[in-house]
Amino acid sequence: MYEEIEKSKKLLKAGESDSALDILFNLLEKASNFNDREKVCTDIAKIYILKNDYTKAVEKLGDFFDDLKMSIFLDNIDEYITENNKDRVKNILLNNFEIFKKKIILKSKPSSMLVILTEKCNLKCIMCESVKNNYTVPENVLTDIINHMKYFERLTCLGGEVFLYDKFNVLVENAKKFDAELGICTNALLLGKNISMFENMKASIGVSVDGFDKDTYEKIRINGNFDVLTENLEILKQSIQKESFKQTRTLLHVVIMNINYKQIRQAFDFALKYNFGALNFLKLNSSFQYMPNEQEMEYAICQINECMDIIEKEKYNIQIFTDPNLNVFRENQKNLYNNNNIKRSDLGIRCNVPWKNIAINSDSDVYFECRCDCKHFEKFETIEKSWNGLPVQSIRQAIIDGNYIEPCKDCSILY
Ligand SMILES: C[S@@+](CC[C@H](N)C(=O)[O-])C[C@H]1O[C@@H](n2cnc3c(N)ncnc32)[C@H](O)[C@@H]1O
Ligand code: SF4
Numbered sequence: 001m002y003e004e005i006e007k008s009k010k011l012l013k014a015g016e017s018d019s020a021l022d023i024l025f026n027l028l029e030k031a032s033n034f035n036d037r038e039k040v041c042t043d044i045a046k047i048y049i050l051k052n053d054y055t056k057a058v059e060k061l062g063d064f065f066d067d068l069k070m071s072i073f074l075d076n077i078d079e080y081i082t083e084n085n086k087d088r089v090k091n092i093l094l095n096n097f098e099i100f101k102k103k104i105i106l107k108s109k110p111s112s113m114l115v116i117l118t119e120k121c122n123l124k125c126i127m128c129e130s131v132k133n134n135y136t137v138p139e140n141v142l143t144d145i146i147n148h149m150k151y152f153e154r155l156t157c158l159g160g161e162v163f164l165y166d167k168f169n170v171l172v173e174n175a176k177k178f179d180a181e182l183g184i185c186t187n188a189l190l191l192g193k194n195i196s197m198f199e200n201m202k203a204s205i206g207v208s209v210d211g212f213d214k215d216t217y218e219k220i221r222i223n224g225n226f227d228v229l230t231e232n233l234e235i236l237k238q239s240i241q242k243e244s245f246k247q248t249r250t251l252l253h254v255v256i257m258n259i260n261y262k263q264i265r266q267a268f269d270f271a272l273k274y275n276f277g278a279l280n281f282l283k284l285n286s287s288f289q290y291m292p293n294e295q296e297m298e299y300a301i302c303q304i305n306e307c308m309d310i311i312e313k314e315k316y317n318i319q320i321f322t323d324p325n326l327n328v329f330r331e332n333q334k335n336l337y338n339n340n341n342i343k344r345s346d347l348g349i350r351c352n353v354p355w356k357n358i359a360i361n362s363d364s365d366v367y368f369e370c371r372c373d374c375k376h377f378e379k380f381e382t383i384e385k386s387w388n389g390l391p392v393q394s395i396r397q398a399i400i401d402g403n404y405i406e407p408c409k410d411c412s413i414l415y
């Protein structure tokens with residue numbers, strides 16, 4: 001057996017990781033005792049780590065390791081980690097291990113977070129209720145987030161307008177330093193002059209438009225200027241073609257309302273024109289006077305399906321995401337669900353979001369960023385406290401037991 005293991009190590013050194021894996025999997029079939037199987041599985045896991053597949057790595061280890069063995073393993077895998085942020089990779093591995101072991105109190109940290117930075121905004125969109133107060137994220141929360149940045153795969157920042165938060169650049173610099181993806185949602189009217197801050201980092205820039213001609217846009221996005229918007233989107237389009245923006249993803253957000261439901265095809269053309277990577281249709285969740293009636297919604301959904309048909313037929317390089325409450329069901333829709341940033345089920349758990357994500361809004365309420373209507377379940381104190389607070393422990397336990405409680409109670413992802 002040891003000869004075979006040495007052979008696989010040599011192949012690995014020569015860069016032939018798949019052949020090295022083949023040898024180990026053959027060995028695994030023959031290995032009869034627990035210790036041999038553990039040894040082979042540990043070597044297989046290391047190769048998966050080298051290939052950045054942290055789920056498969058843990059699936060191989062989970063049956064053999066207890067907490068102590070896992071901790072020793074994590075102390076001895078630096079040479080297999082190819083990403084430059086070792087803390088994050090070790091945190092993901094520990095987190096996956098804790099999911100595999102169905103733990104509800106976690107030593108691993110959240111791997112993604114969403115935060116509202118400010119309620120200041122340069123617009124007053126007709127349907128928006130996010131800018132009621134003059135909230136700005138407290139200094140201690142900012143420090144807490146920065147201290148956790150080395151663990152995050154992704155930090156999503158919302159507003160108001162993130163560019164009106166005077167310390168936004170501090171967050172961007174820290175995300176860059178620790179190679180975390182920074183996601184924003186913006187009206188893009190201040191994007192042109194701020195675009196360079198996203199150079200050479202993983203960024204996901206979501207732009208909300210809602211109206212696809214000057215008249216409709218400016219009726220919805222009060223104080224907005226369609227010409228300024230399109231100038232900024234031209235800058236965005238030019239920028240993302242540059243090498244220094246190769247890690248940038250772009251999304252176009254559209255809230256479907258009774259004043260824009262006929263513009264789905266225009267939204268699609270607009271997304272193609274400005275090279276957006278994805279088009280995301282949202283359901284209105286307040287200001288219900290703008291809610292489309294049943295026929296209007298049907299019309300919009302029919303149009304969304306037509307756009308999806310076009311993408312499939314023409315093989316356009318753009319994705320369409322839809323809010324789950326819009327009930328647009330296609331082959332791959334369940335995977336995409338509402339929020340395409342979060343992968344929900346693996347390691348034997350129906351939804352792993354409560355093990356991965358934490359979100360806080362401007363009222364200091366804690367929730368998950370999985371869906372825009374996700375109910376809040378706790379007051380925020382610190383990331384550490386909320387992460388293993390009693391409410392989230394109960395939610396995790398309920399998902400393990402299949403006895404679902406809020407905010408997951410009726411979530412279609414579980415059924
Ligand atoms: C509150 S905004 C904040 C970010 C930024 N100011 C913007 O407009 O993109 C975040 C997202 O919520 C959407 N939104 C605003 N009001 C909404 C509502 N009543 N229902 C659903 N989505 C809404 C916006 O269109 C935007 O895509
Ligand atoms: S730009 Fe965004 S935050 Fe500002 S009013 Fe419009 S939807 Fe609300």
Ligand code: SF4
Binds near residue numbers: 368374409
């Ligand atoms: S609401 Fe749904 S997607 Fe969100 S954590 Fe619960 S089960 Fe997962």
